[in-house]
Amino acid sequence: MLSHSATRLSCRSSINTASRSAQTFKAFYATIRSLRTPYEPPDPDDVEPSEKDFILSLLRANPSLRDTKSYLASFGPRPLPPQPMAPRPAEIPVQTDKDVTVHLETKPPDIKRAPSPVLASILNPVYRRTALVKIQAPFTDRQLESIARGMVYLEKLGLVSVIVVENDQLPRGDSRERTALVEETMRVVNALEKQGARARPVLGAVVRLGPKPGGECSSEPREYDEPEAHTFPGDLVHIRSALRAGEIPVLPPFALDSFCRSIRVDGNDVIAALVRGMVEAAALDRTSPVGEDSPSSSPDEMDLTPLRLMMITREGGIPSYARQGMPHLLVNLTSEYDYIRDTFDPRWRLSHSTALMNLKLARTCLAYMPPTSSAFMVSHRSPSSLIGNLITNKPALSSSLPHALLQSHRKLTADTPTILRHGLPIRVVRRVDDVDKPKLKDLLEQSFRRQLDDAPFWERMERDLDFVIVAGDYAGAAIVTRERCPMGTSDAIGPLTYLDKFAVRPEHQGNGTVDFLWVALHDETYGLGLPFSANPNGGKEGKGEGRDLVWRSRADNPVNKWYFERSTGHMCQGDWVLFWCDAEARLKTEEGRRGAARGALSYLEDWEVGRLATWSDVVMKIPSSWKPKPQLPAKK
Template sequence: MATCRLYCQFTVRRGVGIASKRSFTSHSSVASLASRRLKIDPPVEPETTSENDFILSVLRAGPSLRDTKSYLASILNPIKRRAALVKLHGPFTDRQLESVAQGLEYLDKLGLVSVIVVERDDWERGSASERADVIGEIMRVAKALEDQGARARPIPGPIVRLGPNPALEEDRELETIEAHVLPKDLTELRSALRSGEMPVLPPFALDSFSRSLRVDSNDVIAALVRGMMEAAALDMSPSMLSENFDLTPLRLMIINREGGIPSYARSGLPHLLINLGAEVDHIHETFLPKWKLTHPTALSNLRLARTCLSYMPRTSSAVIVSHRSPKSLIANLITNKPAHSSSLPHALLSGPKSITPHTPTLIRHGLPIRVIRQAGEIDQEKMTALLEQSFGRKLESKPFYDRLQKDLDFAIVAGDYAGAAIVTSERGSNPHDPPLTYLDKFAVLPSHQGDGTVDFLWVALHDESYGLGLTSALNPNVGGKQGRGTGRDLVWRSRANNPVNKWYYERSSGHLRLGDWVMFWCDAEERLARREAEKKEQLDGREVWRGKKRGIEGLSFVEDEERARLDRWGKIVTAIKSSWLPRKTVL
């Protein structure tokens, strides 16, 4: 329903403000979708196979209502098309290039126009044919786009200049950008975008003697990101507000043959979501030598993403994707999320949602993550503001923080209290029973919901509790255990009517209805893995797992041997007093 709503609104509001032949094609695609979902008269134009593929690709993206609203707001208020910087790193066969071109054309139908910089591994630097090879490739890419119904403009000359921008001071925390572009240098690129054409650029730059030289495509892209941001800022002047194109880059997309950045925790399969605010050093430290052969550009692409996103808006992201998965770019555009949530249990990412070498890696600005183990180190004012904004209720502060002084196990804080998880150690009536690791609060500011903070926070929660002892818990949380220790069952409760429960069902090992509450838990994964391995057996030549089922809303699967611990947990959980003032004091 959210997808259908997206298309209906997109069709109505996009209007005729975008003058290109594809705007009509896009509208016919949208109309054909609406006719199926809303039972209205079909359009006069016959559907094409390409339009059907486009519609199916959008439907498969499965955006939530929040995703839909966010995407619509980015292009429809005001009605403007947006730009993406694309590094197209081949060589690709004609069939592979056709697939990539189709994916970029689909994005164009959704209002995102690609500015493409071409790169190939088989270009011989300094050879007599180097320049001709580069020009030939941008012409080939442009033709592939045209063959898919797009409009492309090859720009064979350089539009960036070698060396840092002399008018700007470099950020010493980031690598110096080896090229720059001035707003006046973007004239031809801007002309192409105004005409509804995708610029296709070579990795050329002008030196101080105005000679055109081949340079690293990463330098060209980094220069373009900064230059387009500066030009977009100038476009906000009253004389330029009528522009129907926003030069601010919405995405950085790196399309290559090797796929995303390999993850040590996933045995070389790609990272799903990278937090630039916390994970860069760890990725470098755990990058295995063999990956330098299988993924030779992975670390340089990570550096490029970090540099580019430092200039782009916080809502922007970078995605690294194999040429085998170009249509996944549609899902990323609409949802701004990874192909699969990085906070899902590993068991769920090995079935229908399995990760493959071609699963994209999404990179976000992210936030630093730190673990606090002393209640006195919590900033009560900031924590209170976070909890009250997230839950929409008034916290009964004194008894809440008095309880943390006594029972806090640890708290995880994302950034400057943009999100937090508070875990307590709870005991029942029997002092000989082990304490219960209880997730008391899990909160993210509304302004950070949808930017990856929820997943970053839950992954850190996994690292400090039920994931301990596993390779997947080796993430670099400041003050964290770095994966060392013994995993502990994590338990929490949620109101039965809480809409967030669907998210919890997917991440928990099990759940149990307790009156108005639902109790969730995540089994210590190391122990669970051993137990599941014992139950593994061969049946008709297939491996069958007879463990608990996950993520089925409304149903509780409880094995007989679990009854005792669940009864004990249930008594502890239901006895915990609310931290909130009565509803009449809702914020």
């Protein structure tokens, strides 16, 4: 029997309920589940900020220190050039009446006092970057006002939008379609100017119909679709001119055909062509010699490389099975694109008619954009969320949080945006022989900043490994083992599913890799058996029985806050904290059975009796994987 202090259970509710008073449970073991907490109604004060609440929108973004550094690296003040050291003041000899020479110091008249670094950083303008924005019209004047306010927010932060206006409800081939698209473009321009921005309509075609010459001859396999239009650097002169003048260019979806006629095309083709063309033009600007005719020599010229792709629609994000039709929060296009497309519910094709087309557009565009870029599917009702995405490059809520917590969170609504990243492939490896040992070792040592004790670690993996989830080329990994339980307990709770290591390289932290990895871990362990846990990357694809997942962490580990939010419960064990996640399918089955009998789940079910003592006994005996830290020599 464990002592009272060693078995004290730190219970933590996953949802902020109306009654937040401290509770003491008399049960010796207790498990807090967000599935058993009531729904929290939305806060009536949580409304979109007005025009005067720009600062409030920044605060609501709640960026971390890493987010702030990343934003400042792209948009922060330019570093000041090193100032030359001022020469020492000259000494002028002056002859006095008593034949005593006095040296007077004089300051050169052309040397000015340098401003303070703080003042210089405030007065120095931020870098301006570009974003491609698709406005999926039609919108009312009030809705356009909300969209324009979001564009103005972004411009204040240094991100200037290049807007393409599309209207799928306008019949193709209609005699008035060109006039209607021009009118829709001018409505967007007027809405921007009413919000204080400067906008310029670019009504001439800047892209050309058809694949780019030479691009179709490439023999390399592509994971994206080739754009149906293209543009050359010289075609971007009107967009460059508008950006140089501090104006937001707004374009209708026109393109030049082979007869040099300006015709209407799909807006997604214009967006894809512009993304590719702007990336190529920016690369050309960087390699061109600086001269009078070089765009990069102009102080008013900005980098044309798009950092964001934004698709503003009436529909919002992509619906998800895991959230009963509420939007996906974060999508890994490399590993999830085919699954989302193939399992898209036919009912969603009516309510989210453009979702799959925009998903395809995001995959094509992000293939050309920098790895740090992201795509953003957002409703016109969420202008302030544009700020949060720009500063943090993250979704409103982490996609790896428990599904029950997300489902009842007041920030998760039908208008919650979906963030799309190019992402990394995720695969499940079940044999040690299939693991790249040098790469995995380097990943663990880079992540934990300790030296791996190779021989005993790999010997243990050969004996106890269940599987390894690998992200990309070992950018991240989750190692799961099957631990033997003492005799007499394994029949009750089965072999212990233990998260031995969860590691992500430092350079991939903050780009979604952590969430991608944890979601795959959920699908293979405690989320297994649920219909939305079909991991198509070598895993069990949702088939099987979910298992409780257990792991431990040092009590002073700064990552523990992240673990607290994702675990079902935790228990302090001296210098360690024991975490666990209950098998969700088992809870849902029991909850349904109790519901039919009008009974509720208790905080201590029969299968939970004694399991914490068993888990603690097993986990605390697992040897360390690291070599001892070298001891500093004692001072004499």
